[in-house]
Amino acid sequence: MYEIALIGNPNVGKSSLFNLLTGENVYIGNWPGVTVEKKEGYFDNNYKIIDLPGVYSLSTGAIDEKVTMEYFLKNKPDLVVNIVDATTLDRNLYLTLQLLEMGNNLLMALNKIDLCKLDYKKIKELENILNIKIVPISVKKKVGIEDLKKMIKELCKNKNYVILKYPKLEKYIEEIIDILKEDQNLKEYNLRLLAIKLLENDDYIINIVKDTDIWNKLEKKLNKINEELKKEYNGKNPFEVERLKLIKKIKEIVYDNNEIYVEKDLTYHIDEVLFNGYYGILVVVPLLWMLFTFTFTASKPFMDIIETLINIFSNFIKEIVTNKFLASLLADGIIGGVGAVLVFIPLLLFLYIGISFYEGTGLLARIPILADMYLRKFGLPGKAIIPLILGFGCNVPAILAARTIENEKDRILTIIINPLCSCSARLPIYVLFASAFFSKNQGLVILSLYTLGISLALILSKIFRIVLFKEEPEELTYELPNYHIPSFREIFVNTWERIKHFLRKAGTIILFGSILVWFLTVFGPSGFLGEDVFKNPELIKMSFSAKIGEFLSVIFSPFGWGWKETTALFYGLMAKELVVSSLGILYGVSGDKLLNILTKYFTPVSAYAYMVFTLIYVPCLATLGVIKQELGLKWTIFVMLYLIVLAYFVSLTIFIIGNLIFC
C-alpha cells in the first residue's frame, strides 16, 4: 500500500481530481483533535490518497494550515501530488517550492490546461529547473488523467526525492538539524521542515521544540543565525525572499502571463452588482432566504414521513410485545430515540445540497465578504452569516454550517451564540402562549421574541469576543471563483459521508439522551409506572422527571411557576416543541382547554417571561450533541451554563419590569 498526499491551493481543482481518482471509495472523517474534514480514498486498491486541506502556503495561521503542516511534520508520504492551477502558476509555485524545500517525492499535476495555451517545451524547462515530473491535465475535460495515474504508480515504485536548497541558507538549515537530531523526542518529526520553520520564526513550531532539552542550545543558535540573516536580508524573512526570487526567475524563463486577462465577462458583471456597496447586500438577502427555504421546506415532507413511519413502527411494537415494560422501552425509548436522530437526515441532506450548490456556483465565497462589514461590528466573521440565518430553522444544521469558518476562534464564537437564534421548534411555544395571553398582538409578541434572540446573539458575541477571544475576527481575503453551474455528483458523495459522520457522533448522544429521558419519565421512586404515564397526569406526577421538576421549581418561585411548568421545561431539553405537549399532559388537557387552563397558571407577564426563558435556556439535546461533536465537552458545558444563567436573568428582568409597568 502506497500513501499519496494530495495538496494544492484552494480552487485548483483538488476536490474534483480527488473524486475522479477515487470514485466512490471515499471516507470522510475529521483530522485528529480538530473538525477540519479529513478525506481519504483509494484507487486501484493499492494507492491510498489523502486529501489535505487546500492551503496557499505551508504555514500555521489558520486551522487548515495547521492540519496540513502537522501532516508533513509527522508523515512521510510515498508520493506528494501537488495540484497546480496552470492559469495562476506563479502564485501556486510558492507552495510547490515549500514542498520541495523540505524534501519530497513530488509530482506536479498541472490542472486547467483547457483554459490556457500550453507550450510543452516550457513545461519541460520547468521540469528541469525543479527536477520534478509534471503532468498537464484537465480534470474538467478529463484530459491527461490516465497519464497522471500511470505517473503516480511509476513514482511510487521508483521514488525521486528532491530537496530544494538555497545556497545561502543551506548551511544554517543543516546546523539547526544537527541540534534537533540530538533530541530523541523529535525523532518522529520531519527535522528539515522543523528547521526551516524555526528559521522563519514560526511561533507554532517554536512551541513544539520549546519544551525539549535542546531548547537552550537551539535558542542561542537561532539568535545568532537570525542576527546574521538580518544583516544579509535587510530584516526580511530570508526564505520568503529566496522563494520570490526563484519564482521570478522561473517566470522569466518559462512563463509569461500577459495573455491571461479576464475582461468584463459575466462574472464581472454579477460581481459589480454584488459588490456595489449600496444594494449588494439586497441581493444577498433573497439568496440567503432561498437557502433557508430550500433546506427547511424541501426536507419537511421527508421528516414527516420518517416521523409517521417511526410512529407506526412503535405502535406496532407496542401491540406485539406483551411485556409492558419491554414494549415501552422498545417503542418509546429506543425507537423514539432512533426516530429523533433519523428526522435530521433529510434536514442535513438538503442543507448540504444547498450549501454545496452555493459553493459550486461561486456564491458561497462572496456572501460572507458582503456580510463581513456588518457582522464585524459585533465581533463575528462574515462567514457567520449562514449559520446565523439557518439557526432560525434549526440550530443543528446551522452549527454544522459553521465548518466553513477556518479560524478556530471565529468558528467557536459563531457556534456558541447560535442557540440564541430562535429555531422553528420554539415557535409552537410562542404561538400557544401568545394566543392564550396576547391574542390581539400575537404577531408582534412573537416577532419581539425573535428580535430579542438575535439581539442577544449579537450582543453576546461582542462580549465574548472581548472577554474570551481578545482578538478581532480574521481579516478576509477570498479567492472568488467564476460563477458557473456546479457538478452534482460530488455534492452527493460528500453529503452522504457527512451525514454518516453526524449519525456516528451526534446521533449516539441524541439516542442515549432520548432513552434517558424516557427512563426518567416511566420510572419514579416507586419503580416502573407503566406506559400510561404519557397520558395520565396522576402517573407522571410520580416520575423522576416530575421530581426533578419539583426540585428545580424552587428556583422559579419568583416567577410563580410550579412543578408542572418546570417539568415541561425539563422536557424541552429533549426537543423544544415538547414543552407544549408536556404542558398538555401535565395539566391533563389539550386543544382549546389548554389555552384556558394556562390563564389560571400564568399572568400575561409571567407568560411572556416563560416564553423568553424557553427562547434562551439550554438548547435541545440534538443541538448539544452537535456542539459536542464540533467543539468538545468543555464548550458544550460552557454553552449550557451561560444560556441558563442568561435565560434566568433576562426573563427575571423582563418579569420585574413588566410587573412594575402593568400591575
Added chain:
Amino acid sequence: MTTLAEVESGKEVIIKEILAGQGLRNKLLSMGLREGERVKVLINNRGPIVVLVGSCRLGLGRGMANKILVEELGE
C-alpha cells in the same frame, strides 16, 4: 503612493508595500499579492474590493486593502 482602498475601479496598480505582520503578510504573498506585482482593481465602490491578480479574482475587505500600499500605473 496610495492604499489599495483608494484606487478607483478599473485602474491598474503595482503593489509597493504590504504593511502587515508576518502572518497576514505571508497569507497575502502566497495568494499572489506580492510586492512588485501588477494587479487590476476590478471593483471598488463602498463595499469589499475585488482585484485581479494574474487570472484570479481576490475579494478583500476594506480593512485589508488599507494595509496595501500601491502605485497607480498611467494609461
